[in-house]
Amino acid sequence: xxxxxxEACYRSGRGGFERLRSMERDGNIEFEIYYRESANERPIxxxxxxxxxxxxxxxxxxxxxxxxxxxxxxxxxxxxxxxxDGSGKVWSGEDLSENEDSDEVLLEESNSTxxxxxxxxxxxxxxxxxxxxxxxxxxxxxxxxEGWYLSYFTPxxxxxxxxxxxxxxxxRLGDNLGNFVQFxxxxxxxxxxxxxxxxxxxxxxxxxxxxxxxPDGRLLLKFWSEGFKNPFYAQQMSDGTLKMxxxxxxxxxxxxxxxxxxxxxxxxxxHKLLDSLVDExxxxxxxxxxxxxxxxxxxxxxxxxxxxxxxVWVLEKQHDGFSVLTRASDYPGVVEMFEEGLPxxxxxxxxxxxS
Numbered sequence: 001x002x003x004x005x006x007e008a009c010y011r012s013g014r015g016g017f018e019r020l021r022s023m024e025r026d027g028n029i030e031f032e033i034y035y036r037e038s039a040n041e042r043p044i045x046x047x048x049x050x051x052x053x054x055x056x057x058x059x060x061x062x063x064x065x066x067x068x069x070x071x072x073x074x075x076x077x078x079x080x081x082x083x084x085d086g087s088g089k090v091w092s093g094e095d096l097s098e099n100e101d102s103d104e105v106l107l108e109e110s111n112s113t114x115x116x117x118x119x120x121x122x123x124x125x126x127x128x129x130x131x132x133x134x135x136x137x138x139x140x141x142x143x144x145x146e147g148w149y150l151s152y153f154t155p156x157x158x159x160x161x162x163x164x165x166x167x168x169x170x171x172r173l174g175d176n177l178g179n180f181v182q183f184x185x186x187x188x189x190x191x192x193x194x195x196x197x198x199x200x201x202x203x204x205x206x207x208x209x210x211x212x213x214x215p216d217g218r219l220l221l222k223f224w225s226e227g228f229k230n231p232f233y234a235q236q237m238s239d240g241t242l243k244m245x246x247x248x249x250x251x252x253x254x255x256x257x258x259x260x261x262x263x264x265x266x267x268x269x270x271h272k273l274l275d276s277l278v279d280e281x282x283x284x285x286x287x288x289x290x291x292x293x294x295x296x297x298x299x300x301x302x303x304x305x306x307x308x309x310x311x312v313w314v315l316e317k318q319h320d321g322f323s324v325l326t327r328a329s330d331y332p333g334v335v336e337m338f339e340e341g342l343p344x345x346x347x348x349x350x351x352x353x354x355s
Contacts, residue, residue, distance in 0.1 A: 004122035086121035149257035155239040161218040178219040239268030266300035278306035301345030
């Protein structure tokens with residue numbers, strides 16, 4: 001969305017379109033996203049197909065957004081954005097126009113359908129049209145995608161000393177942890193106190209956490225621990241304490257991302273803290289802490305022990321070299337054994353969740 005498909009194929013060491021496409025395949029790379037802003041809104045489906053031209057240059061082959069008409073329960077959703085090779089049509093506005101004398105939905109007659117031709121087939125239409133107020137649904141979807149957050153928190157990054165300056169969100173590695181704490185101190189002190197109280201109940205000995213400006217303009221994160229008069233600094237705290245603090249602070253973000261991906265949160269955490277962390281994840285995803293959708297990857301059976309079969313998906317590589325995604329509850333006998341008291345991680349470890 002930011003750079004176009006050509007540059008995106010090479011960024012972050014991806015190696016180009018052919019390195020991204022499945023081995024020994026010659027078709028397009030295709031994505032489909034099915035989403036809605038809330039439970040009361042009509043779902044939207046986004047379809048994207050990326051291919052290459054005769055010279056091997058990546059391009060957007062097809063792009064489409066679909067949504068059912070208001071009140072429609074069945075039938076094919078209406079395409080309010082549809083482009084092929086950078087050309088097509090778009091419908092502006094929130095809803096389809098309806099004939100006042102009947103239930104007929106006016107399409108071409110409404111004059112709301114416009115032809116679109118992008119100046120480059122490397123650009124996504126949702127990036128361009130999503131910036132225009134005439135297309136509020138496309139704009140909402142663009143903001144939804146741009147709001148995705150990937151967390152791969154590394155304690156060593158959090159021990160860096162950033163420059164002073166409040167920042168509204170925690171970044172991917174967590175090296176602005178002190179800046180985010182400063183923002184919470186300034187703008188949301190009650191939320192910050194709540195996080196500190198919860199940390200004290202989960203990690204014995206932590207009493208309070210504050211920030212301090214160093215003489216050279218850097219930001220220090222100070223932890224007061226029970227039994228000690230002077231504070232410890234982030235550089236002296238354990239990986240697990242920093243990680244637990246960062247995740248709990250992330251989940252209390254006043255303006256949370258709609259979709260949060262967290263990679264391997266178990267790294268550096270004492271295994272008995274994983275239950276508490278999963279409880280925090282579950283509470284956040286349930287809507288009581290902002291309603292973000294959480295996607296967590298793990299290789300740790302102890303973390304899976306805290307989950308139910310409906311909350312776990314297993315990614316398995318098949319003999320043909322491709323992987324399939326299966327819900328744990330779909331494996332034979334898993335639900336029955338779980339209900340008998342066998343934890344899910346143990347079932348995974350003992351190969352009951354396996355092909």
